[in-house]
Amino acid sequence: MILTVLGFLLLTLLVIVTGAIVRTANLFAAVVLLSLFSLLMAANFFLLDAADVALTEAAVGAGISTVLMLAALALTAETEKTASRLKWVAAGTVTALTLVLLYATLSIPRMGDPSAPVHQHVAPWYLQNTPHLIDIPNVVSAILASFRGYDTLGEVFVVFTAGIGVLFMLGMRRFPAGKRRIPPPQTLGLKHHLVPRTVGTFILPFIILFGLYVQFHGEHGPGGGFQAGAIMAAAFILYALLEGERRALDIVPPRVLMLLLASGAFLYGAVGVMCMLLGGNFLDYNVLAADPVAGQHLGIMLVELGVGVSVTGVLLSIYHAFAKREPA
Amino acid sequence: MCLAVARALLGPGVYNRLLAANLFGTKTVLLLAVVAVLSDRPEFLDLALAYALINFIGVLAVLEFVQSRALRRRLEDGHRLEDSKPESGPAPTTDRPE
Structure with missing residues (x-):
């Protein structure tokens, strides 16, 4: 009961925040509100028992996307250009679509209804057969990596393609040597500020440890390759924020990033x-080991590792591609 | 949490919003932890842990952004200064690395 009320409250806040994001013209405020949106969204996922999705939203939405948005914002102007007139075609389309969607929600079964089609189709089969076919507690990991392995392979390639696309557009250029006396401001990092540096250096190993835990514990608890990749990328981005771009690229040079990006997808x-x-x-x-169940375990572990490596590579490359550019 | 959202929406100013968003992050961590314990699934505490770790990075990114913006503005002012007086000294950046 209390969870239902809480869910209702969170969804209402979500709507309000979304409205504010659309309305605000200050892009910096919009980024801050977007991180708030992501927190609300993850709390909602969590209340709906979708722990794996909530973890993804936590890692990507709250951490990485805020960083990427700010990195992009540093390259552009800070306020939105105001639209001079209301676009009637757009407004009409959105209104019509909203009405259609509202009409469609009338025939959606109640939340948690056991007779809903989604609970009748393949879900019972997965729940029944995961224990003896794959033998891992987290059915989501079993579905993601084994039963629907093709889909996940597709997703990894989508992530890979997105990374390549961003790199093509923004490029991973070297620092212009000797052209400017003052390095671009973004390469400085926060190394002159004692408190962030101390705290950051302190929690950095814990973030990496947590990333590894999520990676290799994905079969037992919420988590897996995607989440772990995002957390690992967040750890390296934290290092880049603290010590500056240059030091971060010394540790993980672009060559290694490309290798990560490709080798994850290749491993899968x-x-x-x-x-x-x-x-x-x-x-x-099943054929990877003498025992089919052990083969499944091995396969899932390798595939999740591939996903994690690929996601880390892509997110880090995108971050560096943004951070290395000089503002126009 | 409602109050934090209200502050984030109303402002005034970006820094109030930022503080509100940060507060909201902390609240979310607590909420997730409480719900995880209430519904008897301690393994969901992982999520709260992830939030606690990741939230910090967002704050640091904002700090970095504000710093680089301030530096950039000073840099632009410096260039303007140099344009008007060609023989002026080095650009007025004090925290040049190495």
Whole structure:
């Protein structure tokens, strides 16, 4: 009961915050509100028992996307250009779409209704068969990495493609040597501020440890490759914020980033091909070990590792691509 | 939490909003922890942990942004100064690295 009220409250706040994001013309305020939006969203996911999604939203929405938005904001103007007139076509389309969607919600089954189609289709099969086919407690990981391994492979390639696209557009240029006496401001970092540096250096190892925990504990609790990748990327971004771009790129040079970006996706595909070479189907992990269940465990672990490495590489490359550019 | 959201929406000024958003992050961490304990699923505490760690990065990013903006403005002023007086000294940045 209390959770329902809480969920209602959070959704109402979500609507209010969304309205404010659309209305505000100050982009910096919009970024701050967006991080608030992400927090609300994750709390909602959490109340709906979607722990894995909530963790993703936590890692990506609250951490990385705020950083990326600010990095982009540093390159552009700070206020939105105000639209001179209300665009009637756009307003009409949005209103019509809203009405259609509202009409559609009337026929949606009640939340948590056991007779809803979503609980009748394949979900019971997954819940029944995960214990003896794969034998891991987190059914979400089992579905993501094994039952629907193709979909996840597709997602990894989408992430990979997005990373390549951003790198093509923004580029990973070297620092212009000797052209400017003063380095671009963004390369400075916060190294002259004692408190952030001390606290940041203190929690950095814990973030990396937590990332590894999420990566390799994904079969047992909420988490997996995507979340772990985002958390690891957040850790390296934290280092870049603290010590400056240059030091961060010394530790993880662009070459290594490219390698990470490609090798994660490659590892995922290679596991699939390996299964075929051993006589199974593509991404059929049963053949990876003598015991099918052990094979599944091995396959899921390798695939999640591939996802994690790829996501880390992509997020870090995008961050560096933004941070290295000089403001226009 | 409502009060924090109200402050974030009303401002005044960006820094009130920022403080409100930060407060809201802390509140979310607490909320998640309480709900996880109330509904008897201690493994969901992981989420609260993730938030506690990740929130900090957002704050640091904002700090960095504000710092670099201030520096950039000073830099632009410096260039303007140099344009008007070609023989002026080095650009007025005090925290040049190394």
